[in-house]
Amino acid sequence: MIETALVNTYSMCGELEMARRSFRDMNIKSLVSWTSIIAAHVRHGLGRDAIMLFSEMQMSSVIPNDVTYTTVISALRLSGLCIDCNLVYYCIVGIYESIHLQMGNALITAYSKCGSLDDAISIFCRIALRDIVSWTSIMAAYVRYGFFQCTLQHNEQMWLEGFLPDRITFISMIDACAGNAALMEGKKLHMQIESFNLNLDVVLGTALIDMYGKCGKQQIAERVFDQMPVRNSLTWNSIVTAHAQNGDIKQAFAYFTRMENNGVQPDIATFSSILSACAHAGLVEEGFKCALAMQQTYGIHPTVEHYNCLIGLLGRLGLVKDGKCLMGNIPVQPTASSWAALLGACKEHVDLQEGELVAEHAFETCPERQSLSIVLSELRLAAVSSIGMSV
DNA sequence: CTAGGGTTAG
Numbered sequence: 001m002i003e004t005a006l007v008n009t010y011s012m013c014g015e016l017e018m019a020r021r022s023f024r025d026m027n028i029k030s031l032v033s034w035t036s037i038i039a040a041h042v043r044h045g046l047g048r049d050a051i052m053l054f055s056e057m058q059m060s061s062v063i064p065n066d067v068t069y070t071t072v073i074s075a076l077r078l079s080g081l082c083i084d085c086n087l088v089y090y091c092i093v094g095i096y097e098s099i100h101l102q103m104g105n106a107l108i109t110a111y112s113k114c115g116s117l118d119d120a121i122s123i124f125c126r127i128a129l130r131d132i133v134s135w136t137s138i139m140a141a142y143v144r145y146g147f148f149q150c151t152l153q154h155n156e157q158m159w160l161e162g163f164l165p166d167r168i169t170f171i172s173m174i175d176a177c178a179g180n181a182a183l184m185e186g187k188k189l190h191m192q193i194e195s196f197n198l199n200l201d202v203v204l205g206t207a208l209i210d211m212y213g214k215c216g217k218q219q220i221a222e223r224v225f226d227q228m229p230v231r232n233s234l235t236w237n238s239i240v241t242a243h244a245q246n247g248d249i250k251q252a253f254a255y256f257t258r259m260e261n262n263g264v265q266p267d268i269a270t271f272s273s274i275l276s277a278c279a280h281a282g283l284v285e286e287g288f289k290c291a292l293a294m295q296q297t298y299g300i301h302p303t304v305e306h307y308n309c310l311i312g313l314l315g316r317l318g319l320v321k322d323g324k325c326l327m328g329n330i331p332v333q334p335t336a337s338s339w340a341a342l343l344g345a346c347k348e349h350v351d352l353q354e355g356e357l358v359a360e361h362a363f364e365t366c367p368e369r370q371s372l373s374i375v376l377s378e379l380r381l382a383a384v385s386s387i388g389m390s391v
Numbered sequence: 392c393t394a395g396g397g398t399t400a401g
Contacts, residue, residue, distance in 0.1 A: 071394095107394090131395095134395080168396050201396095275399090
């Protein structure tokens with residue numbers, strides 16, 4: 001039907017309103033046109049609206065098919081309604097003999113994003129004839145839960161079963177290498193990407209930069225950055241972070257400046273990386289200047305993590321009292337990390353007296369005692385052994 | 392008409 005084609009064309013071009021209009025004007029709404037308008041809303045991230053349309057469709061006595069269900073699963077996932085994914089699943093499991101491929105693939109992602117990894121795995125195991133999307137989905141699920149080794153093992157199994165990774169598959173595998181700081185494996189994948197002639201799109205390129213950064217290879221990260229035809233704010237953040245997390249604050253700032261000159265606005269993540277690098281390197285002036293610019297120039301409100309970097313910086317200078325004062329005046333709720341920043345400074349300067357005071361206050365207000373207790377006992381130990389040395 | 396991808400650091 002020509003009207004359905006119109007709905008789809010508008011939807012593909014990002015013209016949701018036009019797609020809706022075309023749908024509304026249709027005299028006879030077929031299953032395919034209903035599915036198209038639901039899919040259009042999913043494509044635009046409007047899960048709730050998609051679900052409402054699905055109900056409307058059922059009220060007009062149109063019977064959904066497997067394609068509709070697949071689309072509805074994506075809509076439910078977008079809305080975080082995983083329990084309802086279960087309902088869809090049990091609805092259809094009686095209709096189809098084994099799990100429908102696309103529906104199963106959608107369920108793997110839905111469960112891994114708003115349900116449990118176990119449910120995702122169970123769907124993966126029950127798809128009789130998997131394809132590359134099934135493998136990609138389950139590997140992305142493992143990465144989401146931090147099981148990086150499992151991701152790489154599934155990669156091997158995938159090859160054994162005769163599937164070759166594509167551009168999207170590589171992203172999860174690169175992420176797994178980043179999580180494990182597995183440089184050799186990461187380099188191998190990078191070489192495969194090149195030999196497969198896959199172009200470095202924004203996401204894949206950014207994943208590579210992130211991976212090399214976490215493996216301490218900033219130069220290679222830069223090379224990837226230079227090769228990328230298209231970059232976005234996440235790409236810029238990755239290259240800034242690559243330098244920041246390896247202590248090269250000079251280069252981090254250099255890219256920060258380049259980022260601005262290229263018309264990309266720094267955001268919360270950019271400042272997190274830079275501030276934590278400053279805290280790490282003890283760069284007080286740079287850190288505070290940065291935090292000031294963050295608010296005044298960019299209008300970004302610092303989070304507690306940003307403030308913790310500043311508290312830590314004061315502490316490193318031995319200005320624990322000033323750190324405490326700052327902590328008492330920040331417009332956000334201090335966390336265990338805030339206290340840890342202060343206590344860590346006391347430990348660094350082996351200031352037992354101040355440390356005991358800080359710990360006392362911390363324990364009064366902060367429920368997470370464990371990590372703080374460890375730092376405190378380390379401080380006490382350091383204090384005792386320093387007395388021993390001087391005697 | 393349908394399925395898979397991303398940022399801080401602690």
